[in-house]
Amino acid sequence: MKIVITSPAGAMHRYTGSFKKAIHYAPLTMTTIAGLLSEIEENDVRIYDETIEKIPSDLEADIVFMTAITGTAPRVYAYADKYRREGKIVILGGVHPTLLPEEAIQHADAVIIGFAEGVIGQLMEDIKRGDIKRFYHGKLNENGSFGPVMRSLIQKGKYITSSSLEASRGCSNECTFCAVNALHSKNVYKRPIPEIVSEIEKIGTKTILFIDVNLIAHRDFAIKLFKALIPLKKWWFGLTTADVVNDRELFDLLVKSGCKGLLIGFESVATSSLGAMNKYRNENVDYFEMMKKMHDAGIMINGTFCFGSDEDNPDIFDRTVEMVEKLKIDLPRYSVLTPFPKTPLYAQLEAENRIFDRHWAMYDVEHVVFEPKNMTVKQLNDGLIRAWRDTYTLNHIKNRILRPHLGIPLSIMTNLAYRHYADKLEEFTREKMIDISDIE
Known part of the structure; x- marks a missing residue:
């Protein structure tokens, strides 16, 4: 499957925003999702971080994972609505969808509540069967492993540190x-x-x-x-x-x-x-x-x-x-x-x-x-x-x-x-x- 993981950004922190060059660190949410997907089976996975680059308007994907904080939620929802109109499966997760899942599900096929670890496998199986649930509740053991980070997807030189x-x-x-x-x-x-x-x-x-x-x-x-x-x-x-x-x-x-x-x-x-x-x-x-x-x-x-x-x-x-x-x-x-x-x-x-x-x-x-x-x-x-x-x-x-x-x-x-x-x-x-x- 062709899978894209995106992190849309608010106006101030977008690549066109208030900094000449990004001085933030390489985020881990997208690369962790990619790592979890790699443990299940081989997929064509790409990531787009809108703080450093434009998200292509003609996104080639069967499934789009999107992460949102509160300040980016309206932009995430706009992208999500667009992708669903194009026939793509949209999965939302992150801080804001976890806090307000009933709001987020209005713009998605499914919402991951909490941590992605422990639910990605079940979600992908449900997608294959055509039986996607509305909500997936991810949990962690308080002394357990976190998902693997696929660092090969991080663009070198685009962040203050990778x-x-x-x-x-x-x-x-x-x-x-x-x-x-x-x-x-x-x-x-x-x-x-x-x-x-x-x-x-x-x-x-x-x-x-x-x-x-x-x-x-x-x-x-x-x-x-x-x-x-x-x-x-x-x-x-x-x-x-x-x-x-x-x-x-x-x-x-x-x-x-x-x-x-x-x-x-x-x-x-x-x-x-x-x-x-x-x-x-x-x-x-x-x-x-x-x-x-x-x-x-x-x-x-x-x-x-x-x-x-x-x-x-x-x-x-x-x-x-x-x-x-x-x-x-x-x-x-x-x-x-x-x-x-x-x-x-x-x-x-x-x-x-x-x-x-x-x-x-x-x-x-x-x-x-x-x-x-x-x-x-x-x-x-x-x-x-x-x-x-x-x-x-x-x-x-x-x-x-x-x-x-x-x-x-x-x-x-x-x-x-x-x-x-x-x-x-x-x-x-x-x-x-x-x-x-x-x-x-």
Whole structure:
């Protein structure tokens, strides 16, 4: 069978969007689906990632698998409707179809809810028999293997790194805005350590990137993983919570294992806002002490901040920009609080009748879709844009990153890319975000 796996992208992150060159990692969803299909039988499988290339209008396929997050759902649905009109079988999966399967099935022959592992075989058998079920519920053992990644399908040179992999899925935290907890209910799914080590050895690069949403979500697993990484002598990048510095054993092992960069969700410089978002782990972290420990250990920090909490006032933007420069965060990133479906935040704002925009294309964390409590929608939107631009002036970039460290070339490249992103942000109006006229 001819099978195509696609990942349509929202306007800002499409290959025609706000970056001159993609500075994100090679995604694993499509290559994992391809790997699972390869274990069943030989198929003609191709993938198209719309962040780096155009999806052909004349797609040659018998079956199309499509993955969607909330911000890409309308575009995915438009493609799905087109392919079904052409007689193709369409299977939808990913975060958004898992959260809202009854919505997604209106545009598909079947929806995979949860993980694709464990259901791909049954799905393909049902397709052959002409007996496709509407929903397939994929599950994982909490200490089991993940699907194989068909890395041969990744286009080299199109991403900031192709050496991305997963050690775990899920998170044990309960942040009110995060869709991960809505998906996994605090479950953390962990791969066998020898399997992770084997994959790293097969990748064969000096640097690797763990895409886990929280690499230290399960402390004992993280300790075992870091110990296993030490003899490999790799440099790795990943995501953790800020309180990793408060756990001496865990932090020492993280450093010894070769960590060179972390994405950390600071979320806010205001303690009251952290409480409103249930980001309780950050309340006991001294950000200045944390950054000193990270930089002393040679670790670069991609710090994320979220505006729009009910505790935020119009002064939050300038306060955050000032703090970011003082902390010397290597690569800051700003977003606006977004009520993703099935999250506690969505339930709260829905109950308070504060959500005014329900077009999923606007749910990309850079557009305001609800009425803030202590400022206007315009103040939140304008403050977000101002924070981006003020942070990414050349002077601010210089003050944050110019220090002796191995990652200076990477820091310069990513900061200049985000400077371009900040300059383009205002161009992505609602009209541009929801436009799907290019899908025939």
